[in-house]
Amino acid sequence: MVQRADINSVLSEIRNMRSQMMENQRVEQDNNIRGRMDGPSKVQETSDTPKFSDMLSQAVGSVNELQQTSGAMKTAYEMGDPNMDISRVMIASEKASISFEALTQVRNRVVKAYEDIMNMPV
Numbered sequence: 001m002v003q004r005a006d007i008n009s010v011l012s013e014i015r016n017m018r019s020q021m022m023e024n025q026r027v028e029q030d031n032n033i034r035g036r037m038d039g040p041s042k043v044q045e046t047s048d049t050p051k052f053s054d055m056l057s058q059a060v061g062s063v064n065e066l067q068q069t070s071g072a073m074k075t076a077y078e079m080g081d082p083n084m085d086i087s088r089v090m091i092a093s094e095k096a097s098i099s100f101e102a103l104t105q106v107r108n109r110v111v112k113a114y115e116d117i118m119n120m121p122v
């Protein structure tokens with residue numbers, strides 16, 4: 001049951017990041033439309049909305065931390081640590097694997113979106 005909750009939290013974080021990205025795109029499009037009507041204007045960033053690069057580096061850091069924790073738990077189990085049981089090691093391993101797969105999917109979608117934008121006619 002613990003593993004399922006962790007999967008749901010990863011999916012929830014991905015959905016939150018997606019909704020923030022969609023909201024930022026909508027605001028940017030609104031500002032672009034207003035900028036064309038009123039002339040060029042500088043868009044100010046709000047302090048409560050994190051930058052995409054910050055969110056991405058935080059996600060990469062989180063996945064890295066999960067993988068390091070999983071590796072340390074595997075090593076401790078293999079060395080015969082009596083406090084480390086196989087179920088905790090397997091849960092940590094699956095958590096790290098799922099989070100890495102989710103991050104890979106996000107990366108693939110970002111690359112695909114970039115390619116789509118670069119292939120748009122001007």
